[in-house]
Amino acid sequence: MTAVDALREWVEGLPLVDHHVHGPFRASASRARFENALNEGSTDPLPDFVSGFDSQLGFAVRRWCAPLLDLEPHVAPDAYWARRAELGEPEVDRRFLTAAGVSDWVVDTGFGAEDVLSLEELRSLTGAAVHEVVRLEAIAARLLTDGADGYVERFRREIADAVQRGAVAAKSVLAYRTGFDVDWRRPSDADVQRAAEAWTTGAGDGPLADPRLIVFGIFTAVDAGLPVQLHVGFGDRDLDLHRVNPTLLLPLLRTPEVARVPVLLLHCYPYEREAGYLAQAFGNVYLDVGLALNYAGARAPALVARSYEMAPFAKVLYSSDAWGPAELHYLGARLWRNAVARVLGEWVDDGDWSLDDACRVLELAAQTNPRRLYRLDSAVPDLPARPTHH
């Protein structure tokens, strides 16, 4: 047996903390919406000659997800869609989410919450532990709909309440709103208050995009001791990809108070190498290659391999970043398991790593790292016994 085979078998039983994820669809979407969900970059309907299925992600859905719907691998898109529609969303959600082998979902509730299952529903559907991540821009936007009065204090109270009810992290999507090339100095309360007033009286519709308000949000989370998740790199075209290179975060990462909380660089593609370097350079910086993992499909092993170049192993995490189609919650885990078995297994087969070390490094990503940095209070699941030989 090769080490690749031994790892493949062992990692199947390794429960995962999915440290950045959203809920699955509550109700069935149209086929057009489903196919659009297989394309992250475009915010428009797909051109008529482009099928969401004709992509690495689409092929991965047909290969790996079809069997969970009682279909043959590589089934044609029409047959896949017909079976999916026949089962309906609650059953599709149940099948994919329970098959993901996830012990803990760490859920960003700040996007499209009305279309997807709530934390409580996710918990009862999967029996897994569920942890809340609050989205800073969503809190800011909600508070500002009531006007700017006392904004600074109201925002701080929201974050204190989130900590009180057990939220484990705060997430910022400033990548989408301003990019990372902003003034990272902590704004004064008076500046923030002025920005809030300007926002409500001026450009107050459209997404919150004032860097002072967003940077204030991040510092408020830091002051509360919350780990901060930052969307980095790949996303839909609302973001300027060249302005979300994580090395633009250096002024933030060099700020002494920020060094005291974990900073999670999410997704990172195509900047996973820069993110790996930052994880090596800063004791509090972590990364994952979630989201891109699903979109890379058969190329996921190369992406995972790059995430294991510069980053210390205590800094690499797993996430699916699934939102909407439950295929994505399952596929993230499926492709991660496939990729790590292949990549780390080959290092073992080549004689560079021991099999025991490979298992230990995967336990770090799957459980140890996220449990430590988010201080998860859920029970640690049983881990499979490491293979002693192959």
Ligand SMILES: [Zn+2]
């Ligand atoms: Zn996300």
